[in-house]
Amino acid sequence: MEDKILLAHGSGGKLSHDLIESFLPDLANPILDRLDDSAVFEASGRLAFTTDSYTVNPIFFPGGDIGRLAVCGTVNDLSMSGAGPLYLSLSFIIEEGLPVAELKNILNSIREAADEAGVKIVTGDTKVVNQGTADKLFINTAGVGILPEGVDISASNARPGDIIIVSGNIGDHGIAVLSQREGLEFKVPVPSDCAPLNRLVAEMLTESSNIHCLRDPTRGGLATTLNDFATQSNIGINLEEDKVPVDKAVLAACELLGFDPLYIANEGKLVAVVAPADAERILDRMKQNKYGNRAAIIGDVVNVHPGQVVMKTSLGASRIVDMPVGELLPRIC
């Protein structure tokens, strides 16, 4: 095998065939191994279906890479509707010149993440594009899962009185990725939190059927997710600054660059809006899972200031937590 991906690897001929053959052992499962044009499987019940594309730069970062991100992101999208994820599709758009060794490492991460989540990659595609027309590697996925009976989780289901729980420290992923960017060289001891949350969600659902909303606060961070809930459910959210868990190194990195951790992406966390009677129970159950061990109650849903998220500051005043605008840029002032 060549050591760099060439245009020919995407053209369908022998080189393409060789490349795919080299992927297969990493992802092997009976459906994929048939290598038919479509993956054929049986599924019954209510299905959840999601798609996503991953263009993260850099493609390797502390705690993960674009491959792990792709699997976890898709698994999590399905989990946030309460579905048990089953099958994923995986589509690569590779920039000519990408070292094969890097692709192999990414495939390895994909396999590990898929194994951990218990999902199978059942169909895929590979394209190679000219240098400069893709940033090293883009990944697109789609995912299918099955919703257990009676599960109805939606951003529009929040009700006044509900309790808001976050599954752990916020801001880890965004800061880990930023620390690798040119011009911002700093080292953070906290890696990306990129992780599949399907088992955590399944455990929460066995504990209570009164989980109203679930979302993983990815781009735009916790603030965006809470604003989405407030808007879609037409309720107000009260948040307590002191209760939001943030790792002190992540907080320090945010202070350094002029960021607010509420707006930084997370890839292994979820926010849940639950009925008040079940909140403590759900919280305790979450803490028993390694991806929920720093879970905390951070606020509640109210029937005032609909559509707005208001945060009580440590001094006891309140201020609005708005949606972020555009890309977060580091600042000196």
Add this chain to the structure above:
Amino acid sequence: MKFVEEYRDPELGKKLLERIHRRSHKPARLMEFCGGHTVAIFKHGIRQLLPGNIEMLSGPGCPVCVTASADLDRAIALADLPDVIVTSFGDMVRVPGSRSSLQQIKAEGADVRIVYSVQDALGIARGNPDKSVIFIGIGFETTAPTIAASVLQAEQEGINNYYVLSLHKVCPPIMKALLDLGEVRLDGIVCPGHVSAIIGSYPYQFIPDDYNIACAISGFEPLDILLAVDMLVEQIESGQPKIEIAYRRGVRPEGNVQAIRLMETVFEPAEANWRGIGTVPSSGLQFRPQYEKFDAGKQFDISPGPALEPKGCICGSILRGVSTPLECKLFRKTCTPENPVGPCMVSAEGSCATYYHYGDSHGR
């Protein structure tokens, strides 16, 4: 975080607020000069918690907000030149100039890179000897010495493809100009903490001496700001204005002598164009003749076109403390963070952006 968390103690904060409520009787119109203070005050909800006789006004201490359209147009025109890499702090990238922005011109193919430190810009110059690397120099006296240090370092290392567009401004002259304009009657000024770490407290002496206005140099944590407000209240109640340092762990009366020396080695005072205020003598920094070879303004031939200020934008009077964003007809309607008309909305510490993000419709 050491030297930070201790100054966020909510119990001490509440007690200090109680004390301010007890001791403040006279009307006190205070200007927080610095954009960073405006943000901190909103973030912690301090405005809401102060007694009604204390009014807080934002000032022009936002380097981004006060950068004139014409100057931003020059930065954008430089980015458009062939074989040029423009490096900038993130703050400037989205600010609209007359026709474009650094972000926009980057999307159109210009090589514009965001850096955290001017040292990174020097690194880019070292790594790209066949290109001209231009750093957009914004900031007050906190930042100008770092830019000066980078120029001296470039000279020492023989880096000959590094340039700076100096849009730096200095504080005491603009404070004087604002007070001379006489548009707003001020009782006290919360002075910028990090500018003061460089210039010390002596440069502000003219404010209590000649204008009878109370001054306190403040840090940025809630207790720092409340301490400064408490000091100002005491000065106002006793009728004895002076310049006090509330941020003693970072600011010495003589400032940072080495930093001032570096700044004065490379730069000299010059007239500067302040958005919404106009030209103010000796309020900016230009390269001294012996460092002109680093001056992007002199070394490159650009014609940025006529400067246009956006219609209806009252950033100018907001920066002078004459109006608040709530009085602007465009605020929240046509001027929003997604669609900013003026720099006060784009800059993360601009008054308008701060009111929009943190305050309710009463700006509290």
Add this chain to the structure above:
Amino acid sequence: MCLAIPALIKSINGYQAEVDIEGVTREISLQLTPEAEVGDYVLLHTGYAISIIDPAEAEETLKLLRELSEAS
């Protein structure tokens, strides 16, 4: 208007220093504070130390804050 945060100097090499802020590390310049030493806390602004934090003054300020809060 100028973001600066306290950072602990871990090691110095000429005018460059390695600092630690709650576990975040970065190389910075001491050109503005050449007298800074390992173990000092400095105010870090855009990759330069702009001032050495005086721990005695920091403590004095805390004391003052406590006194003011007690006084009636």
